[in-house]
Amino acid sequence: MSTVTQQEGAPAPSRLRARRRDSSARRASDLVLLVPLAVVLLAIIFPVLWMVYSALRPVQDIAAGVSWSTLLDNISLDAFARLFEATNFEQYIVNSLLVCLVGTLCTVIVASLAGFALSRYSFRGRGAMFLLLVATQLLPFVVLITPVYLFFSQLGLLNSYPGIVLVYVAMTLPLAVLLMSGFFNGVPRTLDEAARMDGASTLTVIARVIAPLVWPGIVTVSVTAFIAMWEEFLFAQVFLTDDSLKTAQVGLAGLFGEYGTDWGVVMAASTIAAAPTIILFSFLQRRLVAGVAAGAIKG
């Protein structure tokens, strides 16, 4: 065994030369793939780079258009200042943060309870519950807007935080329940049975024994839910018509002027409206992608 590896580790000089020639030829042919790929990737990220860059240009530069010679000369936070002066964007961000954080918390708690039930109990209607959760995923969300609007107007939930939080929890809940029950399935039953023997209640078992073990799963569910809520536009647009209640995405959409758009301001607002999702995504990229991919492959 060791002689074989030694022989392979020290090839004869002629073979070494041959391999070097071989690998340089391969490196040249690699460029046939790498160069076009680099061009495509640059084209893919260009709109985002241009958005941030446009947000950082002073107003006269934006109006004057692109001047390649002075591309990086004037960088300023002027557009952000104009944004906060001219609109209530800071209020919209606070609204979005509030709605999304409360919504995420509710989704995770409600989904954990239901996920635990699906994972640990066999009860009548368990199969039907699974089916219901999967079916809601297929139902077009836009179809719900009319009936839910009338329903909410009756209950006084239009133009209110609780109303939109309820919509957002419902929107993210089905997938969250399915994911949580999957995570709970990964925890051996013997652990919670042992805790029960010691007299712990079901809620204590979930919070003290199971939750710490599936912590990475809970983080994934929270981040996916938060991102989905942060991005949502349609329901926020229809249900929150008071300016003081608007979310960041609705505020951003409202900046498209009827009489000429101040693109510097729109790009500043876009950068802010994209920041939380980009940051969260970068932190959990690998896990989120793995989750999405696994879901699609298993499904």
Added chain:
Amino acid sequence: MTTRRTSLQAYLLSAPALVIVALLFLFPSIYNVILSLQEISPFQGPGDGEWTGLGNFEYVFGNPEFWSIARNTVFWLTALTVLLRIVFGLALAVALHSPVLRRWKVRGLARTLVLIPWMVPQVVAIASWRWLLDGSSGVLNQVLVGSGLTDSGVAFLAQTSTVWWSIVAIIVWRELPFVVMVLLAGLQSIPDEQYEAASLDGAGGIRAFRSITLPNLRPVLTVVVLVTVIQTFNNFVYVWLTTGGGPGTYTAVLATELYSMAFFANKLGAGAAIGLVMTMIMAVFAVLYMRATRTEDQ
């Protein structure tokens, strides 16, 4: 005795989730059917609707523009963008899967870059593209005019010859990463031995792609097509925030029609009817599609 108590516990734990799902999915979908048979405006209470039988459906189908709106939704918004996403997504996934990237130590970087459009909210993606495509000072027009390709700026989102291609570009750009990531995961699950065996048999790259890669990816492709079709068909934001359905009603789709009908024309019943039609189209599509892909497998 214990079993009855434990299943009671299971019901109690599931209750909040079930109540929310029933309140916001189950009940509204049933109520949508009722609404589609009524004449009702957003200023009326839920009980104030007037029964009109199939009046709303007659009204919706009687609109001379209905069929062009339906065609826009099926062809431009959905079929074309899904096809382009699959073609580009497959090409990108195969490129990102190549051992070349690992050899040059750029695999992680390339995969992160390809994800970036996905990290951007849809509304932000639309805003950025509207700025890129802006008729006077947008960067694309600066390049076109600067290089002498056109004499003056092209108003991409305001003229019928370019408006749909612009919307298609925005959708494909924003939604491509999902397809790439899922296909990439599919590629990674194909065992290397199959390719080794094929190359021993003398199969070239294209032959291996057709007889190993594609058949192995079929189940994943099936799911990707199903999910992207349903999501795109029902999407409201892309058209609404780029053109508002314009110029005129040239780019109107069913989802924007539902919204304008319900909240601009104040005909909630007609909006509900469009919603029901959309649900039916997607249900029929899903059933036919799953049947077609299943018989192919046999």
